[in-house]
Amino acid sequence: MPTTTTTDLHTGGCLCGAVRFSVSGEPTGGNHCHCGMCRKDSGSGVSTFVTFPTVNLKWDAKPAEFESSPNRFRGFCPKCGSSVTWRHGDYPDFLDFRLGSFDDPTPFKAKKHLWMSTALPSFAGIDPGIEHVDQSS
Helix, strand or coil: CCCCCCCCEEEEECCCCCCEEEEECCCCEEEEECCHHHHHHHCCCCEEEEEEEHHHEEEEECCEEEEEECCEEEEECCCCCCEEEEEECCCCCEEEEEHHHECCCCCCCCCEEECHHHCCCCCCCCCCCCEECCCCC
């Protein structure tokens, strides 16, 4: 009798529900980004992302995208404006999801702080137990 393996299914979407996704398996990364663009996009002192391979992704409805800098794209709901994703155009096999876009964000843990040179110490919640990177691409 063959053995079956179950993988965790993670679901999420935007505030109004017009953009929905499901992604399976374990994330390949999780980062707190302190860059100014992520702060503007999220309206927060730090922005947290969870990275998954796109092969494990299914969209019920896709976000619109904005090219915030060359070959860097931010996905958002065209109806409510919620920020949902970030992607680097040179790496189409991976997609970063905003932690807050998951229906249940509790399984995920950050692995890095990015853009530490621009971090706001009073708001960053900087975890000394994970890797700190001064800048990121």
